[in-house]
Amino acid sequence: MTQVIAQDSVLNRVIFIGDAGEINFKQETIIPLAADLILKGRTTVMFLGDNIYPRGMGLPGDQEEVETAEILRSQYGPMRAKGAPVYFIPGNHDWDRSGKDGLAKIRAQGDYLAQQNDSLLRLIPANGCPDPIEIPISDQMVIIAYDSEWWLFPYKKDNPNHECACNSEVEVLAKLKNILDKNQDKMVLVASHHPMQSFGIHGGHYSLKDHLFPLTLIDKSLYLPLPVIGSLYPLLRSTAFSNAEDMRHPTYKRLKQSVGKVFEGHPNYIYVAGHDHGLQFIKNRDQYQIVSGSGAKSSAIKNNKKLLYKNAKQGFVAVDMMLDRSTRITYYRYDNHGIKEDFVYCIPLRK
Numbered sequence: 001m002t003q004v005i006a007q008d009s010v011l012n013r014v015i016f017i018g019d020a021g022e023i024n025f026k027q028e029t030i031i032p033l034a035a036d037l038i039l040k041g042r043t044t045v046m047f048l049g050d051n052i053y054p055r056g057m058g059l060p061g062d063q064e065e066v067e068t069a070e071i072l073r074s075q076y077g078p079m080r081a082k083g084a085p086v087y088f089i090p091g092n093h094d095w096d097r098s099g100k101d102g103l104a105k106i107r108a109q110g111d112y113l114a115q116q117n118d119s120l121l122r123l124i125p126a127n128g129c130p131d132p133i134e135i136p137i138s139d140q141m142v143i144i145a146y147d148s149e150w151w152l153f154p155y156k157k158d159n160p161n162h163e164c165a166c167n168s169e170v171e172v173l174a175k176l177k178n179i180l181d182k183n184q185d186k187m188v189l190v191a192s193h194h195p196m197q198s199f200g201i202h203g204g205h206y207s208l209k210d211h212l213f214p215l216t217l218i219d220k221s222l223y224l225p226l227p228v229i230g231s232l233y234p235l236l237r238s239t240a241f242s243n244a245e246d247m248r249h250p251t252y253k254r255l256k257q258s259v260g261k262v263f264e265g266h267p268n269y270i271y272v273a274g275h276d277h278g279l280q281f282i283k284n285r286d287q288y289q290i291v292s293g294s295g296a297k298s299s300a301i302k303n304n305k306k307l308l309y310k311n312a313k314q315g316f317v318a319v320d321m322m323l324d325r326s327t328r329i330t331y332y333r334y335d336n337h338g339i340k341e342d343f344v345y346c347i348p349l350r351k
Contacts, residue, residue, distance in 0.1 A: 007039060009322055009323045009324075010039060010042065010320045010321070010323075010328075011042065011138055011140065011320075011322065011323060012042050012043070012044075012137045012138045012140075012141055012320070012321045013037070013038075013039050013042055013044070013318055013319070013320050013321075014043070014044045014045075014046060014137060014141075014143065014189065014318070014319045014320075015034055015037060015038070015043065015045045015046070015079075015084075015316060015317070015318050016046050016048055016191070016272050016290065016292045016316060016317045016318075016319065017030075017031070017034060017045070017046075017047050017048065017075070017292060017316040017317075018047070018048030018049060018050065018091075018193070018273065018274020018275070018291075018292045018293040018294070018295055018316075019048070019049070019050040019091070019274045019275070019277055019293040019294065019295050019296060019297055020047055020050075020051065020075050020295025020296045021050050021051045021052040021053045021071055021072075021091075021093065021094075021295075022053040022071070022297065023070070023071055023074050024296060026296070026314045026334050027074070027295060027296040027314070028074065029334065029337060029338070029339075030295060030314055030315065030316060030334055030339060031074065031075060031078050031079075031295070032078045033332075033338060033339045034078075034316050034332070034339070035078035035079050035081070035082050035084075036082075037318060037332075038079065038083070038084045040082075040083060041083070043082075043084045044084060044087070044135070044137060044143075045076075045079045045084045045085065045086045045087070046086075046087045046088075046089065046143070046145070046191060046272075047075055047076075047086070047087070047088045047089070047295070048089060048091070048191065048192075048193055048272065048273060048274035048275075048292060048293065049088075049089050049090055049093075049094060049148075049149070049192075049193030049274055049275070050091035050092065050093040050094065050193065050274060050275070050293075051072060051075065051088050051090075051091065051094055051109065052068045052071050052072060052093065052094060052109065053071075053093055053296070054093060054097060055093060055096050055097045055099060055101075055105070056068070056093055056094040056095060056096050056101075056102070056105035056106065056108075056109060057069075057072075057094070057105050057106075057108040057109040057112060058108070059101070059104060059105065059108055060108065069112055072088075072109070072112065072113070075088075075295075076088075076113075076121055080118065080120065084120075085120040085121075086120065086121050086122075087122055087123075087135065087145065088109070088113065088122070088123045088124070089123070089124060089125075089145050089146075089147065089191060089192065089193060090106050090109075090123070090125075090147045090149050090150075090193065091193035091274065092149045092152070092193065092275075094106055094109055094149070095149045095153055098149070098152070098153060098154060098244070098245065099155075100155050102128075102149075102153055102155060102157075103128045103153075103155070103156070103157055103159070106127075106128045106149075107126075107127055107128055110123040110126035110127055114126070124145050125145070125146070125147050127159065127162040127164070128150070128157060128159050128162065129147075129150075129159060129162060129164035129165070129166065130146065130147050130150040130151070130164065130166050130167075130172050131146075131164055131165040131166045131172070131175060132144055132145065132146040132166070132172060132176045132179055133145045133146070134182075134183075137189075137321065138321060139186075140186055140187060140321050140325055140349075141186055141187045141188075141189065141321045141327075142179075142183045142186050142187075142188055142189070143188075143189045143190075143191055144176065144179050144183075144188060144189070144190050144191065145191040145192065146172065146176065146191075146259075147192070147193075148192035148193050148194040148255060148273075149193055149194070150172075151172075151251070151254075151255045152194070152244040152245065152251055152252060152255065154244060169258065173258055173259070173261075173262055176259065177262050180262060180263065180266060180269075184266070186268065187268045187269070187270070187321065187327050187347075187349060188263075188266065188268060188269040188270070189269075189270055189272050189319060190259075190263065190269055190270065190271050190272065191272045191273070192259075192272075193273060193274055193275055194245075194255065194273055194275050195271065195273035195274075195275055195276065195289055195291050196256050196259070196260060196271045196273070196287075197271075197284060197287075197289045197306070198273075198275065198276045198282075198289075198291055199276075199282070199301050199302045199303075199304045199306075199307060200275075200276030200277065200278050200280070200291070200293075200299060200300065200301050201276060201299055201300070203246075203247050203276065245275075267350040267351065268349055268350055269288075270288045270289070270290060270319070270327070270329075271287070271288065271289045271290065272289075272290045272292065272317075272319070273290070273291055273292075273293070274291065274292060274293035274295075275291070275293050276293050276299065276301070277293050277294050277297040277298050277299040278291065278293060278294050278298055278299060278300070278301045278310065278311065278313075279291065279292060279293075279294055279309070279310065279311045279312075279313070279315050279317070279331050279333060279342075280301060280307060280309065281307070281308045281309040281310075281329065281331065281343065281345060282304075282306050282307055282308070283306060283308050284306050288347065290317055290319070290329065292315070292316055292317040292331075294312075294313065294314040294316075295314065295316060296314070297314070298312050298313055298314050299312065300312055308343075308345060309331060309342075309343040309345070311331070311342060311343075313333045313334050313335075314333070314334040315331060315332050315333035315339065315342070316331075316332055317329060317330065317331055317332070318330045318332065325348075325349040326346050326347060326349060327346065327347045327349070328344065328345070328346050329344070329345045329347070330343070330344050331343040331344075
């Protein structure tokens with residue numbers, strides 16, 4: 001009875017699952033159980049990038065094409081069976097792990113989803129375009145989704161054969177501001193693959209295991225102790241061998257600063273992302289960051305006073321708009337072949 005009353009107080013729900021692009025036991029457990037939380041006619045599902053490991057969609061004619069399509073189906077199938085709209089946003093692995101075939105592979109992922117002839121199943125933005133997309137959830141909540149990997153991608157990304165609304169960073173920022181200005185009185189969920197803040201590996205935070213067994217960062221089964229080399233790896237990754245996928249890299253910093261300025265001063269917004277493989281809820285002054293990046297993988301998260309919640313297990317997040325116009329954020333984690341509600345936080349709508 002209590003659960004029914006609680007569901008009746010939910011106007012709309014958005015389920016966010018990140019980095020779910022590998023079929024394994026926990027992924028196959030979590031996704032159907034997340035689908036069980038779908039409220040008919042009131043729920044939207046968003047996958048936060050890295051939808052297909054390790055290098056995105058197989059290109060037409062490649063032997064990986066069938067296998068990678070199955071990875072996508074493992075995610076959207078249970079959700080669409082319950083009637084919820086499903087959106088995928090691109091991550092770096094979907095762009096060929098930031099490789100030279102990235103543009104072709106992200107187009108292939110969008111083409112595959114479009115070929116399902118299902119208007120409630122989409123890659124956004126599609127075709128390798130950077131265009132921010134507005135997804136109205138209700139008259140009180142909206143999602144603004146954009147392709148953060150487009151900003152960081154190191155190879156050619158000109159898109160002459162596809163009509164993109166935006167073709168430069170300046171145009172992307174202007175479109176973000178335009179959508180935000182239209183939704184000043186709503187709770188805005190800003191969704192991308194890359195977070196603005198994180199205390200996982202991409203944020204430069206490594207566990208003792210990462211120092212002692214650095215090869216597990218490449219393959220989780222490679223438990224070869226290399227304590228000295230392991231301690232050098234984080235240092236080199238943040239200096240000489242820095243990667244645009246890490247928050248310390250100048251390109252990533254420019255992304256954060258540019259997008260952050262657009263939302264600066266807006267009273268009601270929450271950043272939502274994946275990328276780091278864990279569950280985090282960060283509050284930095286009045287800015288909130290959800291990290292939901294453990295749909296298929298998990299990794300360590302360091303302690304920090306800005307973290308209101310962290311868990312290195314696999315899981316996902318549900319964001320509810322309530323009848324009283326507050327926003328309720330609920331973290332679910334894998335637990336003993338099921339899921340457990342692990343943390344709840346409510347944010348009142350500010351005027």
